[in-house]
Amino acid sequence: MGSLCPCCAAMTTMSPPLTFLLLLLRLAYSSFPEEPGPLSYAPLEVVRRYPVFVGRAHRSSQRQELQIQTVLQINRTLYIGARDDLYRVELDNMSGDEMFYSKKRTWESNKNDIRVCRMKGKHEAKCRNFIKVLLSQHGGLFVCGTNAFNPMCASYTRDTLEMVGETVSGMARCPYDPKHANVALFAEGSLFTGTVTDFLAIDAVIYRSLGDSLALRTVKHDSKWFREPFFVSAVEWGPHIYFFFREMAMEFHHLEKVMVSRVARVCKGDMGGSQRVLEKQWTSFLKARLNCSVPGDSHFYFNLLHATSPILNMNGRDVILGLFSTPPNQAIIKIFPYYSIY
């Protein structure tokens, strides 16, 4: 394995057949990367080449305050989950510099949920329904919103965006607070989610539900499983689901908090434990650190994972590209390593 790649990262925990191959593209010739400038910046002339969506149905309608939370593309249609609203936008139906929606559906929290949310001390601006999960399922859409800190999920039709059937609880499927990062995907009929399950956002979870198999979760309040995770992405590959996230490191005994990036893996077909151990919990959960680093006098780490690509095939091998940075209080240096799964 090692001979195939310029720099193979050692797994810090356990030994799944998953090796991280870091190719430090910019570093082949120098020991320290040049600062490539912030990634969040796109030149205006580039941005101007693309039409924008500002929440309008046509040119003469009012501009609205848009708080986009999640976007799903199905062929040439975009579904956009925002605050209290779901939009459908046809990509082949743009006019010049702007995209218009062809359908909009409002899903607001009811008065009682908003009242309870306010009573529990949450700010009015957050006691709304932020759409945080938007997935394709059975020819329709599966949608979850924070619903004023009482998350709910429902199915919607794709064409008319109408709610069908009953709502189900969004607990462990959708965060309570719109600012919390979550991931969700369907695989083999089950919903796999990474989120927090409680109002106080203490209990982080990787959860499987809604399918024919038993609902399973990660162990509660155990920092060996998770410590303040920030979920970045989830990917299905072979018999497994991989969850990419960053969290507070447990392996350092520094006084300050150190954030590291990791990947966790569960088997899609996990049957859960017995009544004596890990009942209704994962028995296949593994996690490993993502080591994106630059050699030098002291090893320099890019500990914050920001995004991952879909699975790509490069040189005959399935690969996921990751984008890492240093923490914001250090110099902003970003590189594009990749790691491969096999």
Ligand SMILES: *[C@@H]1O[C@H](CO)[C@@H](O)[C@H](O)[C@H]1NC(C)=O
């Ligand atoms: C990360 O990878 C480098 C290069 O293989 C290695 O020297 C370093 O010890 C690794 N760090 C950790 C924390 O595993």
Ligand SMILES: *[C@@H]1O[C@H](CO)[C@@H](O)[C@H](O)[C@H]1NC(C)=O
């Ligand atoms: C996307 O388009 C292809 C080709 O037109 C079609 O076969 C497929 O069903 C579409 N996918 C979805 C999810 O609608």
Ligand SMILES: *[C@@H]1O[C@H](CO)[C@@H](O)[C@H](O)[C@H]1NC(C)=O
């Ligand atoms: C484009 O959008 C307009 C306005 O919603 C609609 O009337 C028209 O049918 C759409 N055309 C296509 C090709 O989707």
